[in-house]
Amino acid sequence: MQETRTRPAVLILLGPPGAGKGTQARMLEQAFGLVQLSTGDLLRAAVAAGTPAGRAAQAVMARGELVSDEIVLAILNDRLARPDTARGVILDGFPRTPGQAAALDALLDGQGMAIGAAVSIAVDDAAMIARIAGRFTCAECGAGYHDRFKQPHEEGVCDECGGTAFTRRADDTAETVAARLRAYHEQTAPLIAYYESRGVLQTVDGMGAIPDIAGALGAIVKKVTA
Ligand code: AP5
Numbered sequence: 001m002q003e004t005r006t007r008p009a010v011l012i013l014l015g016p017p018g019a020g021k022g023t024q025a026r027m028l029e030q031a032f033g034l035v036q037l038s039t040g041d042l043l044r045a046a047v048a049a050g051t052p053a054g055r056a057a058q059a060v061m062a063r064g065e066l067v068s069d070e071i072v073l074a075i076l077n078d079r080l081a082r083p084d085t086a087r088g089v090i091l092d093g094f095p096r097t098p099g100q101a102a103a104l105d106a107l108l109d110g111q112g113m114a115i116g117a118a119v120s121i122a123v124d125d126a127a128m129i130a131r132i133a134g135r136f137t138c139a140e141c142g143a144g145y146h147d148r149f150k151q152p153h154e155e156g157v158c159d160e161c162g163g164t165a166f167t168r169r170a171d172d173t174a175e176t177v178a179a180r181l182r183a184y185h186e187q188t189a190p191l192i193a194y195y196e197s198r199g200v201l202q203t204v205d206g207m208g209a210i211p212d213i214a215g216a217l218g219a220i221v222k223k224v225t226a
Contacts, residue, residue: 009034009088009225010113012095014191015121016184017177018128018135019206020213023144024121025092027214032221035085038092041142042075043067044169061171064179066187069099080107088116088225096188116224118195119217121206125181132172139165150210 011034013021025036043061046054053075057067076094079085095101108114134147140163145152152159158166171180195201204216 008086008113009116009221010091010108011089011116011221011224012091012118012195013093013121014118014188014195015123015206016125016128016188017180018131019121019123020131020210021092021121023150023210024213024217025090026142026144027210028090028217028221031214031218032088032225034088034090034221036090036092037076037079037085037094039072039076039094039096040092042079043072046075062176064171064176064183066096066183069097069103072096072100073103077107095191096184098190098194101191101194115195115198115200117202117220118191118198118200119220120192120195120201120203121213122203123206127207128181129174129177132177133174135172136166136168138163139167 009032011028013025015021022036022038022040025038028034029036043054043057047058047061048054053071057071060067072094080089091104095104104115131146131149134149135144136147137144138158138161141158141161143158143160144150145166156164156166158164171177192201202220204213204220206213
């Protein structure tokens, strides 16, 4: 009997701060067993651990600018080397520059893998400020919430782990968000055309409700893993 195998999915989520990349990557992880690789989370962990990379990244992140490709690629390569990524990954917040996109191509080529889809989550900048201003996260498990758009079912208790401590990100101030949006438009948005030219671009309307966007992304994952 012939063994049926699913191809490891490499899904890129592109979108400005607040587009919902983290929210959706987490849902896809749970639904499809893929691994969410968020360079923002990896960098925040490095900052918290006080590693040399984390110390170099801290001030850059606080200004809302992009951390150097060298640091980001080193952190991502370490994470990709772990065996849980073999089934497939959702790249959340990576690549963010043409240099990172080229490095990713070379890395995947070397492993005989290809990008299944690069999904641009299309949103309005103005709405992103409101989304980010209301965001908070479970301090135990990292589940994301919003003061208006996604509250825990029981106030003050995480739906996923029952934790009762929540945090807000240091770079979610109005000034830093404006800088992050600028960095996105100047350095990351050009990747949309790059992935379109490679024939892997998909666009999803990110202004809808969270479950509707999850449905659209789930359909893309099913297609690229079929
Ligand atoms: P990173 O952590 O990647 O942040 P970001 O790209 O600014 O994105 P966010 O995490 O703010 O937003 P999101 O799209 O994940 O939205 P979320 O799902 O939380 O990067 C932080 C910093 O690290 C960068 O500024 C940079 O310095 C550095 N960095 C990271 N990667 C790098 C790289 N590759 N190269 C260089 N530097 C790098 O949603 C936001 C809120 O809205 C939540 O509260 C959520 O509940 C709510 N929400 C989500 N979807 C919806 C919806 N459809 N409707 C209503 N509310 C919604």
